[in-house]
Amino acid sequence: MESQKKRILIVGGYGMVGSNIARLIRQADQSIELILAGRNPQNGISLSKELKHSETAYINLEEGFDLSHFQKIDLIISAVDDQSNIIRETAILDGVACIAVSELADQISPTAFLGLHKKIVAPVVYAGHWQAGILTLVVKQLANKFSHIKTIELAGLFDPKDSVGPLVANEVSGFVGDALIRKEGNWLSLQAKENPRTIDLHNHSSAIGYPLSTLDVPSIAAFTSAKNIRFDFIIGESMGSNKGLEASHDLYITIEGTLLSGEKRKLSTIVSGPRGNSHLTAVGVYLIAEKILGLNGQPENKIGGLYLPETIVPSHNISNRLKEFGIEIIEKTLESL
Secondary structure (H helix, E strand, O other): OOOOOOEEEEEOOOOHHHHHHHHHHHHHOOOOEEEEEEOOHHHHHHHHHHHOOEEEEEOOHHHOOOHHHOOOOOEEEEOOOOOOOHHHHHHHHHOOEEEEOOOOHHHOHHHHHHHHHOOOOOEEEEOOOHHHHHHHHHHHHHHOOEEEEEEEEEEEEEOOOOOOOHHHHHHHHOOOOEEEEEEOOEEEEEEHHHOOEEEEOOOOOEEEEEEOOOOHHHHHHHHHOOOEEEEEEEEOOOHHHHOOOOOOEEEEEEEEEEEOOOOEEEEEEEEEEOOHHHHHHHHHHHHHHHHHHOHHHOOOOOOOEEEOHHHHOOOOOHHHHHHOOOOEEEEOOOEEO
16 A cells, blocks of 8 residues: 655755755654655765655756656655756646745746646745745735835845855856846846945945845735835855854845835844755745645645745744744834835
8 A cells, every 4th residue: 555654855855955954844744755866866875864764866857857766756845956947847747746946037937837838736836035935925024014115125145154055056156147126116137247236234334235036026026016126145244153153144124115004114124044045945945845745733735836935835923933943033123214
């Protein structure tokens, strides 16, 4: 008889992001079977033994991806760069739930069009947001303080002391092209290097940021109607390094608009992941997986379709959920405008 245990295939499962995802899933559920896949499965053997109920598998996307080589899979998590959309398209065509974290705003159309032509029978989540949706989920919660929002400025700070895997390293080096922003209600594609922005940091210093086409920008526009939105990538000293601790990954959020009280204010918030970029991304992926599979007492989402992190993960209590993972939320005093 086929096992009724949930089976999750993590492509890139023994890398830095993938291993963090696998550990978070295992902490939530001791019985889920994990398949840690990649081009060098021998590198995942020690992690597989650590996690128990786990195995390694060989997958090289350059050679294709065939789910028939595996027993029933309940969820595929892509923790590798998949610009050819092989994993997402396979998931849609085979009717398997999927979370993919590598796409930028200009890379989602092939899968979106496939989803419009094919019936999607399991959740397929675009999680190419910064940190797999954590930034946008926090913005969605903060936006509830406002009756009208004019401008949302976002930034992700990478600390050079942060140890990252190939997936994150690709994100870090991939900001030099065109970037999608919203300015005065218009959608613009800008050359990143030609459009810097100065961002005030936690330690009263500042850094130069460059715009990046994350999925956060169009999604935040959809649920806030803000006419000015941009996300910038910055390199600098993180809050963790500043305290003499492990390098953190810090997210900066500034929202300008009219509060529910009618006052015009600017709200600045910092989200700081003390265990760095890879762990913060893994937390974002875990929160999505939790909803798809019904982990940690959450109701299982079996409804097929294309999702975003913020359309599948509740945002009303996201600050408290993030604190469960040691993530710090620093909300600064509201500035009058």
